[in-house]
Amino acid sequence: MPEVVGKIHQRLDSVDFLRGLVMVIMLLDHTREAVHAGSFRFSPTDLSKTSVVLFFTRWITHLCAPTFVLLAGTSIYLQLKRGKSRAELSRFLLTRGLWLIVLEFTVIRFAILFNVDYSFLGLAEVIWVFGVSMMVLAALIFLPVRAVAAIGIGMIALHNLLDKIQVPPATAFAMKPPPDIMQKLWMVLHQPGFVPLFRNAKFFVAYPLIPWIGVMAAGYALGSVFSWEAERRRRFLLRLGLVLAALFVLIRGINIYGDPQPWTKQATAIFTVLSFLNTAKYPASLLFLLMTLGISLLILAWADGVLKDNFFSRIIITFGRVPLFYFVLQMFVSHAFGVILNYLAGKSVNYFFLNFPASVTSAPPDAGFRLWVVYAAWLAGLVLLYPLCLWYGKMKQGRRGFPFSYL
Helix, strand or coil: CCCCCCCCCCCCHHHHHHHHHHHHHHHHHHHHHHHEHHHHCCCCCCCCCCCHHHHHHHHHHHHHHHHHHHHHHHHHHHHHHCCCCHHHHHHHHHHHHHHHHHHHHHHHHHHHHCCCCCCEEEEECHHHHHHHHHHHHHHHCCCCHHHHHHHHHHHHHHHHHHCCCCCCHHHHCCCCCCCCHHHHHHHHHHCCEEEEEECCEEEEECCCHHHHHHHHHHHHHHHHHHHCCHHHHHHHHHHHHHHHHHHHHHHHHHCCCCCCCCCCCCCCHHHHHHHHHCCCECCECHHHHHHHHHHHHHHHHHHHHHCCCCHHHHHHHHHHCCHHHHHHHHHHHHHHHHHHHHHHCCCCCHHHHCCCCHHHHCCCCCCCECHHHHHHHHHHHHHHHHHHHHHHHHHHCCCCCCCCCCC
16 A cells, blocks of 8 residues: 555555454444343353353453544544545534434434334444544544544543442432433433433433543544554554553552452452453443553554455455444344344244343343354354445445445
């Protein structure tokens, strides 16, 4: 790929590769949620019930959301370097952000629940975070890059100081009575919970906005390194990844700050390691982000230096070039696998069509399958999705404006 310093005209294969890789892993996570028997009984990171293989099946998917959000920020910066003005980009971010929020609570909500009872508006998850964060970035892009970096890093590093501020669980996870306006705002910003809106309508904030807005802001600042000469850029990405990984080990080892759940010594050495790695995603703690983003930056540094044009890389990059299109389809595919496999096995599928939280709590005792079935369904899902993503990527190539810039 030719070097361009200053304006960046071509797509960066390393960015698309990393994005595509985590999207492939994302399908594994959603397939596990719909297909695995344990998904309806316990968390795969519950050390009292999980196995090592199940833990790592979940743990590896932790890379997805942080990487996805970080690279979204990077892509926003790269749009500036390709010639879009700040005013144009700001308008685009506002409209696309609003579109993503609507998408989260309509199409994606239906893909998760397969019902149309919109008294429960849906789960505010990663697409909601994208939407709101883009709308915030619509203002931040007028600041110097270093100022945006400081805001992002500060939010990531310091937000765990807020952990002691809590809406009581009996209020946050109750359907009624509704919390007051400040409690609602706090759950949107930093604590998962049900947020009533009007009458009986409510939604569940799974991804509070802090620190995800900071991750996208940091990704925007990271985009500036892609104007550098290749070798300098690769060295920086490698060193930054190593620094984040080292900080994770150091701060986690001290066991005082950075995550609401300290690690503890377990009955075996491997489970002690699992405890060390078992950091909080809801909301994403400092240690969770150091752990995941450190790994992602190391992969990005590798891909930026030695990525070869071969069958595997072309498949991954194909997924990475149509992220939202892939995301929406894989939500339907993973949920459909759960319905189809349980139906073919003669098991009840009624709970797949219930509203949340009954969709989780009403699964019958025999629901789901062993872990190898999850992996088989995941691979089958990738086979189904690849030709669709390849088709859409070719159709999208060279086209701008709605709907291609929005999907």
